[in-house]
Amino acid sequence: MSKKLNISTSLEVYENLQELASEDFLLMEHAVKARSRAYAPYSEFAVGCAILLENNEIVTGNNQENAAYPSGLCAERVALFYAGSQYPGVPVKKMVLTAGPMSSDFFKPVPPCGACRQVISEYEKRQENGIEIYFMGTGGKVVRASSMESLLPLSFDKNYL
Template sequence: MKDIKIESILTVYDNIEELPEEVSNLMDHAMLARKNSYSPYSKFSVGAAILLDNHQIVLGSNQENASYPSGLCAERTAIYYAGSQFPEAKILKMAIIAGSRIHQTMTPIPPCGACRQAIAEYEVKQDAPIEIYFMGETGKVVKSHSLANLLPLVFDKSVL
């Protein structure tokens, strides 16, 4: 028996103003996407913006349903749209802004497990990392250089 140590390295920015201009612009798009959230049940709205290697920016917002499992997160809304509309493009970066409509959310909110798995599929498919930036409504922004950094023991086609 042996122990295996798994580490994730994240970069933390104090606020959006510290980000490179390209990423700050992507965060602005995620903020706009968040306004299109349909979240009457959770009152938790999320916006995502994806930058593709063809310079297109794809947006997504969470879309809820009274039948809870039928809803979809912002990250998956955006990534599936990117995959269907630009199947040959690589995803370079993803920006996520999330927060409650009941109280101010200052804690950075990472993608949920289902979204991590969906992002992993595209990172493996394109054989290139996807930078992920996430934050609450205000405050610190966290950067992961890849999805594999957030989900190090990824389940992918190699195990099927």
């Protein structure tokens, strides 16, 4: 006989950037600046990401598209891979994201895509500590997840290999 498995999550929602702690507000400003430098000529959907490392370094990334769509990278992975290559072994404390169309405002919070969720999950497991994730559109509400586990329950990891 089967049993039902219930999975729930809890996220925090801030009405706007001004409700964030000063450190998180500053980090989001870095993400907004990174978003302005995104290369998104095909989707015209720009994403900016800023990561705060345990050593207080801030690393940014933005989406980089390519005419061969699978060859592009999302902002989250650009930032994480850069952090991993330049600061090996330094844990990631926080990640913030801003995303939306290049030509208009977008006030719906945009979470990481599935591929990025998997990569972030791998970083969390490797550092044995959660990564706070904040995400928003181009403005408006900001959502906070205490870790990727809140956004990706039952994640796939090396224990399945």
